[in-house]
Amino acid sequence: xxxxxxxxxxxxxxxxxxxxxxxxxxxxxxxxxxxxxxxxxxxxxxxxxxxxxxxxxxxxxxxxxxxxxxxxxxxxxxxxxxxxxxxxxxxxxxxxxxxxxxxxxxxxxxxxxxxxxxxxxxxxxxxxxxxxxxxxxxxxxxxxxxxxxxxxxxxxxxxxxxxxxxxxxxxxxxxxxxxxx
Amino acid sequence: xxxxxxxxxxxxxxxxxxxxxxxxxxxxxxxxxxxxxxxxxxxxxxxxxxxxxxxxxxxxxxxxxxxxxxxxxxxxxxxxxxxxxxxxxxxxxxxxxxxxxxxxxxxxxxxxxxxxxxxxxxxxxxxxxxxxxxxxxxxxxxxxxxxxxxxxxxxxxxxxxxxxxxxxxxxxxxxxxxxxxxxxxxxxxxxxxxxxxxxxxxxxxxxxxxxxxxxxxxxxxxxxxxxxxxxxxxxxxxxxxxxxxxxxxxxxxxxxxxxxxxxxxxxxxxxxxxxxxxxxxxxxxxxxxxxxxxxxxxxxxxxxxxxxxxxxxxxxxxxxxxxxxxxxxxxxxxxxxxxxxxxxxxxxxxxxxxxxxxxxxxxxxxxxxxxxxxxxxxxxxxxxxxxxxxxxxxxxxxxxxxxxxxxxxxxxxxxxxxxxxxxxxxxxxxxxxxxxxxxxxxxxxxxxxxxxxxxxxxxxxxxxxxxxxx
Numbered sequence: 001x002x003x004x005x006x007x008x009x010x011x012x013x014x015x016x017x018x019x020x021x022x023x024x025x026x027x028x029x030x031x032x033x034x035x036x037x038x039x040x041x042x043x044x045x046x047x048x049x050x051x052x053x054x055x056x057x058x059x060x061x062x063x064x065x066x067x068x069x070x071x072x073x074x075x076x077x078x079x080x081x082x083x084x085x086x087x088x089x090x091x092x093x094x095x096x097x098x099x100x101x102x103x104x105x106x107x108x109x110x111x112x113x114x115x116x117x118x119x120x121x122x123x124x125x126x127x128x129x130x131x132x133x134x135x136x137x138x139x140x141x142x143x144x145x146x147x148x149x150x151x152x153x154x155x156x157x158x159x160x161x162x163x164x165x166x167x168x169x170x171x172x173x174x175x176x177x178x179x180x181x
Numbered sequence: 182x183x184x185x186x187x188x189x190x191x192x193x194x195x196x197x198x199x200x201x202x203x204x205x206x207x208x209x210x211x212x213x214x215x216x217x218x219x220x221x222x223x224x225x226x227x228x229x230x231x232x233x234x235x236x237x238x239x240x241x242x243x244x245x246x247x248x249x250x251x252x253x254x255x256x257x258x259x260x261x262x263x264x265x266x267x268x269x270x271x272x273x274x275x276x277x278x279x280x281x282x283x284x285x286x287x288x289x290x291x292x293x294x295x296x297x298x299x300x301x302x303x304x305x306x307x308x309x310x311x312x313x314x315x316x317x318x319x320x321x322x323x324x325x326x327x328x329x330x331x332x333x334x335x336x337x338x339x340x341x342x343x344x345x346x347x348x349x350x351x352x353x354x355x356x357x358x359x360x361x362x363x364x365x366x367x368x369x370x371x372x373x374x375x376x377x378x379x380x381x382x383x384x385x386x387x388x389x390x391x392x393x394x395x396x397x398x399x400x401x402x403x404x405x406x407x408x409x410x411x412x413x414x415x416x417x418x419x420x421x422x423x424x425x426x427x428x429x430x431x432x433x434x435x436x437x438x439x440x441x442x443x444x445x446x447x448x449x450x451x452x453x454x455x456x457x458x459x460x461x462x463x464x465x466x467x468x469x470x471x472x473x474x475x476x477x478x479x480x481x482x483x484x485x486x487x488x489x490x491x492x493x494x495x496x497x498x499x500x501x502x503x504x505x506x507x508x509x510x511x512x513x514x515x516x517x518x519x520x521x522x523x524x525x526x527x528x529x530x531x532x533x534x535x536x537x538x539x540x541x542x543x544x545x546x547x548x549x550x551x552x553x554x555x556x557x558x559x560x561x562x563x564x565x566x567x568x569x570x571x572x573x574x575x576x577x578x579x580x581x582x583x584x585x586x587x588x589x590x591x592x593x594x595x596x597x598x599x600x601x602x603x604x605x606x607x608x609x610x611x612x613x614x615x616x617x618x619x620x621x622x623x624x625x626x627x628x629x630x631x632x633x634x635x636x637x638x639x640x641x642x643x644x645x646x647x648x649x650x651x
Contacts, residue, residue, distance in 0.1 A: 016252050023248060031236040041237075048236065049244050053251050113233050120230040139224060140231040145191065164187040164220070171223040 008069045011059050019059060022069060023052055029070075029141040030077050036121050036136055037081050039088070047084055051077045070143060071150035078133075078151070123173035130154075131166035138163050186213050190220055197221065278316045298341055299350040321372040325469040328365035329476035332358045336480035339502055340487035343495040351498035355505065358480070362509045365473050372466055477510040 004025075010018035030051055035044040054076055062072060124132050130152075137148045138159075148163075149156045190213075193206035203221060207214040236244075297303035311331055318324040335358035342350050484503045491499055 016249075016256075019252070020245070020248070023245065027241060027244070028236060032231065032234045035234050036231070045236070045240050045244070049247060052244070052248055056248065056251060057255070116230045117234060120227065135227075139227050140234065160187045160191045164190050167190075167220050167223050167227070170227060171219065174223070174226070 004069065005064050008062070008064055012062055014060075019056055022055075026070060026073050027052070029143070030073060033074065033077055033136055033141040034081055036124055036140055038084065043084065043088075047077070047080050051080050054080065067150060068147065070147045074137065074141075074143070074147075074151040119174065123170050126173055127166055127169050131162050131169060134159055134162040135166035135170065139167075184210070186216060189213050190217055193217055193221055194224060197225075278313050281313060298338055298345075298347075299354055300342070300347055320465075321368040321375070322465045322469045325365045325368035325372070326472045328361045328368065329469075329473045332361040332365065333476045333480050333483075335361060336483040336502075336506070339499065340483045340490075343487040343491035343499055346492045346495060348492075348495035348498055351495055351502065355498060355502035358502065359505050359509070362473075362477065362506075365469075365476070366509075369466065369469050369473065372462075372469070477506060481506050481510055 007018050007021055011022055027048070031044060031048045034047045034051070035041070038044050038047065051073065055073055058076075062069070067075070124135060127135060133152055134148055137143045137151060138145070143151070145156050145159055145163075148154075149159045152159070154162075189210040193203075193210070196206050197203065203218070206221070207217055210217060295307065297307045311334075315324060315327055315331075318327055335354050338354050339351055339358070342348075342354065481503065484499060484506055488496060488499045488503065
């Protein structure tokens, strides 16, 4: 049995420390995934917290054989984001000011970073849903091909094709059409 | 076959993540190098842009504190797990089945299907409604009664079909009837075992023996009291059904514990009144047995009546059904005799009905095999006219079963393509076959061990010792 699987089994059996370790392992990935899908940092923080509380409430019913823990957490995050987007879809769009990154202390540098993040989020928003999901999980949350495939319920071959098309689309959106891609 | 660009892209992306250089990756795929170069640089830019997206450290800290608060709260207010989650699902399923039955039963279709015969389109609806009725039953006794009534229905169907001269449906209906009778018996038996029906009663001699034993200072073991034995049996007890007979007075009684704490032991059954649930259980079982006896008797009468009216072609099947029913009836009478002189006892399973084997060809592979589906409503008995089961028996004219038997002249199963020269199945080519499939591509390990000229059909003739040899 893998170390992570043992850890998850302990958490399923009610070991709080084990769940905290799972939280530490996946918190950043989940936050990054949610961040590029919502309008503001505050929303991303609230939703990330909700995902882990929901996961803690449901961990007793979790079975590794059905889905690895990473895929399970991303499914919760995906559902939580969809619920949130449905509720807030009629509200105003995010502004550049709300695209926050780690504060570096330098206002110019911060503005540049925020602008680049804003561009990326905007480009991702223009991708088809499947490509956006794969690109977010693969290049922003840094999941493996198999984890993405399990999270989305798709084959690895499909995920590879989607990630390739997503990068080709992002290239066009970020830099304009170059050499056919 | 050339690798697809998506695969090449993914491979390069993985290798770059592990620290390999871009040039090295591109060198591996010269045909895609230009495209991959652009795409991988785009990935690099996306990752560079996304890198600063990190949760604030203070948020991460407070989020963890909040999670611990939730953990504390949940551990303090732990909601007990519903142990009955399975029961809940089961109850839900039963409720849904009940709803379905109500809907179906309230419709004209179900009403019309009640009189449907096996050759009519609504017969399937009738079967579904019956199955739902069985599923809806809440106890073994209810199921037994339902199955008994269903067996009676099958007998009436046999009678109706025989009257109409539709002999081809009699065999299947008869098998269903037998299955339903067996089910009724099984559920009654299960109920009796589960409720530990009384098998012994108190006697003065027994009580005296118990007292003597204790007086001699022998340790007394607490005999577990089955729930149904807590009430003393008396011949005048109105709770007991009339068919329960007292055990002879010379039958020994197990010693019992000292429940009063006075050092004296005795049979508590003489002191404690039998609770009402036990009496109800006995009454329920009695009711179910009566229903089964009544059903078998009625069914037998119906079948006898059918035999009188049936055309010649239908008679063999009805005779077979009657034989079956007679055996069931005899067994039922023997085990469920409610006469006062009959002591209730553990019911032995009824021997499986075996159709007559007089015309059965040797090694025919027919379904009279004891292990072959008795009690299965879909079990096809041989046609009583020919003793041939059209599904698994030989053709009576050629003595060949087209599905599993070889042609006696060529020793070849006509449904499996073989090379007649070697009597080997070309599907498992031995090297001498004229089949177009190449031997090397499909030769199994087992086949490789056997010289090609000796290869026999794989399912029967290979030495088991060779199967395990590598």
